[in-house]
Each structure stands twice: as C-alpha cells, then as structure tokens.
Amino acid sequence: MAPADYKVKFKELKSRVGIDDVAYSLGYRLDRKAGVGRYIELVLGEGRDKRDTIIVSNRRDKASQTFFRRDGSKGDVVSFIRENLSSFNVIGLTEWQKIAKVMAQFANMPEPDYDRDRDYVRSASAPQVFDPSRYRVKELDAANIPRLFAQRGLSADTVKALAPFISLVSDRRNENFNGYNIGFPYTEAGSDKTVGYEIRGVSGYKSKAAGTNSSTAAWVADLSHGNNGLVRHVFFCESAFDAMAFFQLNRPRLGEDIALVSLGGTFSDRQVLGVMERFPNARAYDCFDNDLAGRINGLRLMALVEEIPLKITKTPEGLMVEAKGKSFPVSPDRSAYTQFEPHISVRYRMGQWQPPKDFKDWNDCLLGKRSSIKILPTKHDRDDNLAEQRASGLKI
Template structure:
C-alpha cells in the first residue's frame, strides 16, 4: 500500500496565512487597516514579538506575507517556522507540514506507514475505554497557552476548569504529550463516556469510542443543583461555549448550564441534556453557517415535539412537518419562516453570534466571515448580455 500523496497546491488554496497565524496567537492590527494588505501582530505593545504583513487577504491561494526585516514567504513558510507548535509526527518536516495543512483544510490527514498501527487502533474501538487515557486536572496557575490563542481569558478558563481535563493517549506512540479534554457525560451519573479533544495547530478530535449519541460536554455552573438551572446554552464546540460565556458574562447568572455537542448533533444528546435540567429553557447558540442553522432548526423541532424532515436542495431547504411541505430561504431566519407554517410555542430561545461571525469563538477573536456580495437583478441581466455577445462574430 502506497503512502497518501499530498497536493500542496490544493491545500494551500484552502488554508490562509491568516488561519495559521490566528491559531498561533497573532491578532489583527486594526490601526494598519484592512484592504489590499492586512497586518497581524504577535504580542502587544512593548511585548510585540512579531508582525506579518499579508497581501491578498481575501484570496487564500494568493496570500503571501513579508516582515519589516525583509523576510517573506507563504503559508508553508509560516508553518515551517512554527512546526514545533503543532504537535504532529512524521519522518521529515514535509510530512509534518502536510498534516498541519490537512488539519486546517478540514481534510483527512495523510496516513503514513508509521502512523497506521495507531490509526487502526483508533478506528476499531467501538466503545470508550477510559483506561486508555492518562488524565489530570487543569492547573489554574499554569493554564495552557492554547486557551489564550483562542482569545479565552485566564478567568474564563478558571471558571470552566472543573469541567476540563488534560489527557494523554497511552496508545498514541507518535505524540506523547497532553491535549485538552472536555469530558462527555449523559447525566445518569458522573461516568465519563468520552472526550472532545483540542490541541495546538488546530487539532480537534474525539477520544476513541466517545459516545456522541447520548452524551455531551456539560458545564453546570449552578454548583451541582440541576433543578435551579433556568437556561441551557447549546454550542457546537467547547471553545464556542467558553467564548459565548466570556462575551456575554455580564448578562449571565450562575443558574445556567452550557453544552457542547462536539461538532455533531444527535437527538439523544439534546434529550439527555434536557432531562438533566427539567426546568430549564434551551437556547440555540449554534453557528451562523447553514449546518449551524439546521442544528437550530432540529433542536427547535425536538423541543416543540414536531416530527421534522429536512432535505437540502441547491438553493433552499425543503421541510416536511405535520403533513405540510414548504421551502426555507437560507437568506432569512429559519425559525421565523417555520412559524409562518407551523404552530410554535416559543419554548426554545436563540442567542446567536453576531451576523458578521461564523461562531462565538470567531466573534471573540474578531475574525469575521468573508463577505460574499450577491449580484443584483441588473447585474444578472448585464452578465447575461455580455455572455450572449461573447460568441463568434459572423
């Protein structure tokens, strides 16, 4: 079996210098402005350790950077300079760079021969084995830098520290360090049924055999009194949960629980959490992208006890519910459109990220989504006329 070949050109088209820089802790220098160029800095004030000037910030495939000292490069250059920060294995630096690029591009990591035994050991574990992982608590006086890189303050980390662990996979012979582990429970008892895992360099995964069908990461800030919890906030990741809390802290009480589904959505996860907090109102805090809005729609259907079937089409969603069929326009809030067709009791709340941001962590990092301009009707007419006139002249 040959090794998986990596197309660096394709990967570079999907991973921007800014993506890697943000993960390394760089921040946008707003004083420099954003246009044909953008400047990212590492550190603040007198402690500024580096500054990257990035050209073509809106086009990942064309991005290049330079420094005031004359050094320059592309996304591969930046990864090579910081390779030790990403905790990847490989025979040489090119194998390691390929893995880092794949992670940022949300593509399968290249599987080299020395990794396969470990990959197979992960793949075929159907149930979670807690003895596989060495676990220790977060030291509040020595908080891992990854939290700061995600914009999370020490105060926020200390608030969530009782619900976070450092975990090391004893069967991973290629990485002997610790990742951040967010333990999964299902509310029936305190038994850990898996982990949402995060590490440096954009690494994200779940512990082998984690129960994603009925368990989730739950941070109950009530002090262990589920009956007093009034609100439960659902996010797609643990970092989004913590960012949501930090951004909205002044508006929140301690009579809350915050939940990460770990990038998945199952009816059992939602039901188990709601059973755990019977008097609480659930809130949709999922992402602003289409998958996130579908999560919100599915949770509303569960809360309202409405059997719902959703089919994605090219430019809309087709919904079947209570014997009715209707389409949803992705450009309008789904819940508003559903209420035009179905009777809804308003049992579920919404607390979405600001529209300019994909998720709560991007909001905290001040990392807005790319703006896509939709053509006007006149633009479409002009474009069609140009295409018609572009044919051969007789």
C-alpha cells in the first residue's frame, strides 16, 4: 500500500463518520426543542444528570461536520472521539491508532496500515504544543473552594490536602466564557514545568487544555513532600476526580508515602513509565474503573510495570489475553489481576485497589451512585484483595 493510498483511505474514513454517529453511540440524544436545521443540539443525560451538550453543524454532510459548546470548546469528529476515547474498547500503540480504529469501526472499513506508512502516521498525529501563555492561572484558594468539588462529594479537607496540585485556569481565547475552571496540571518526570491541564467545569464540562502533553506527562500529586524516594505506593486512576475520591475514602489507611496519579482516561506507555521513573521504590496500584475499559487499562498497567509483553483481544464474553506463550480469557465482571495471576507470575511491583464491585468508579462510590448492574465479588476476589493490601504494608 502506497502512502498516498493511506492518506485517501483516512480521508475516506472521515467522510463516512459523523460526529452525530459517534454521539448517538455514546448516549447523546437529539434535543428537538432547540430546532433541527443546519445545526442540531445533542444532549448527554437529562435533568440534573445532564452532563454535556454539543451543537453540531452540517448534519447532512458528515465530511464537513464540526461541533462546538457554549463554553467555546469546539472540534471535528477526530477531536470528539479523542475526548471520549476511554468509552471505546480499542487497543493501539498510540492515541492516533486508537482514534483511527474507532473511525474504521463506524465506517465499517479496514483499519489503516500503520506499519507501512509510519511517516504519515507520525506527521498526522503530531501533537499541538502546549502554550502556557494562553491560560490565566490562579492558585486554588482553600478559603474559597469552588462548589464543583462539593458537587462531586469531595470534602474541604480533601481539597485543602491536594490544593498544591490543583489550579484554577481560564482560556484567554474562549470568547464565550471568561471564568475559571478547575485545572489539574500535567508534568513530566524530572520537571515541575506544567505541560498541560486536565480541566473540569460546571454541568459536567471536561476537556484538556489545548496541546496538553498526554504522551509523557500526567497529573501527579506527590504527598511525600517532594521526597520521591520515599514514595512506596502510586495509585493510578482514570481521572483526577477519581483519584481525589479514592484518597478521601481511603485516607486513614494510606499514610504519606504515596502519590496519586490521573492518566486522563486512555493512556500511553510513556505516561506510566514516566511516573514510575519518578518513584523508583514504589509499587503501582490499579485503581481504574469497574468496566471493560478499566479492565483493559489494568492489564496494560500490569504489563508495563511487570515488563510482560501481552496482547489483548476483545471477545463477545470479555477479553482474551496472550502472554508468554499462554492464552486465557479475562471476564470484565472480575478483577483482571486475580484472573491473570494463576497463569502468569506477577512480582511485587503491581497491586490493585479498585472501587467496590457495585460502583463504576471511585467518584461514583463517594457519591453513593451504584451501577445499574451490581457485580458481586467472589470469595476469591475478597481474599485476594485482602492479601494484596496486607502484603503492600498498607494499614487495614
């Protein structure tokens, strides 16, 4: 396949996949009261649970579709898929490959041939450069905590404890919203320089600052007072709010030799490896969500930390894992760790501390928001989790 063929094929993918197609699959609904013309309004959730609203242009021409929000954020189908990449069960070496796989699935077309046109993939997926001058930044005032934290169940004590790792940010280029959102600064190993933000705002608004480095940087709250060598436990979560909820729910048992990490949903290998380079004496913990994407994230984390090459394939029943010449199924209803360990030896560097089985994530657990389908832990799961925490030296 020639490079030109690959380019045409990717453009053809974009011409066949609309933002509305992706949004409907994620549970968005058409708000007919807003009108149905050149623009349509798609809403995720209802009433008090309304989590997002996007306005889509050119509804009849998928190749030309773009979206925007009233807060000023906007993009095309690629950026919309990127925002929601953790909702799709795809696996790839890079974020770009995962996005292309999602588009191929919607278009019912073959995936692009990455190996035979690497130069094009690299140029097409070249990230924006984060421009710190674009954002006004303020320190979080512990005496004037944004209400959004309380709405997520987070206490003033929790916010104050983590305030050094949280900022308030405002996008100078956003003409529709000149207020401040909550920003969780991303940093790289060996540097305190901010290279992006995980951003959260009212009405379920979430995004990342333009050009945020999600390849080698992450939100890291080092509670060892900067002595990285003292950190013994690193807790990986899918979002900063999940990490804060985990901290609040388990704080009496954690001590101060810990670091909380948000990878912002899907993650790259270098994000995880960079975090572990900061804390060479620490053990990594899978605190990801209780869903299929969370199980995949947990397996990937384990593979990176334990240096075990593995292949993960989605099946109608869940996942099929291939590692060290062995192949075995992994059910999303049970801990991936307990299903993996009987087949492949896992050393001391990996542990898990996932949300209780009837909650999707740690923030839902804090809010008491149970999943629609309750997954009960088996006796094996309970025994293994108890043994894990005892072996880690954590207080229980």
